[in-house]
Amino acid sequence: MDDADKVWSRDEVASPCVRICVVHPEARICIGCHRTPEEIAGWSKMSDADRARINAELPGRSGRLRKRRGGRSARMADRDG
Numbered sequence: 001m002d003d004a005d006k007v008w009s010r011d012e013v014a015s016p017c018v019r020i021c022v023v024h025p026e027a028r029i030c031i032g033c034h035r036t037p038e039e040i041a042g043w044s045k046m047s048d049a050d051r052a053r054i055n056a057e058l059p060g061r062s063g064r065l066r067k068r069r070g071g072r073s074a075r076m077a078d079r080d081g
Helices: 003-008 037-045 048-064 071-080
Strands: none
Touching: none
C-alpha cells in the first residue's frame, strides 16, 4: 500500500450504512442498516467496542420491521375486493 492509499484507509469498525436512510415510523430503526437514529448520529464518536456491539445486534433487529400496509397495493386491494 502506498502513502496515498494509507490516507483513505482506517483501522476502525466500519459503519453498517447501506445508503438506504429511512427510519421506520413504528420500530424507530433505519430500514437500511437497522440502527436507531441515536446510534447513527453518535457513530463517529463511539468507541470501536460500542460499534462492534451495535453491529453484532443488527441482524436480530430486522424482525422489528413490519411491512407497512398502505400505498398503491393497499388501495388496489380495497378497490378490487
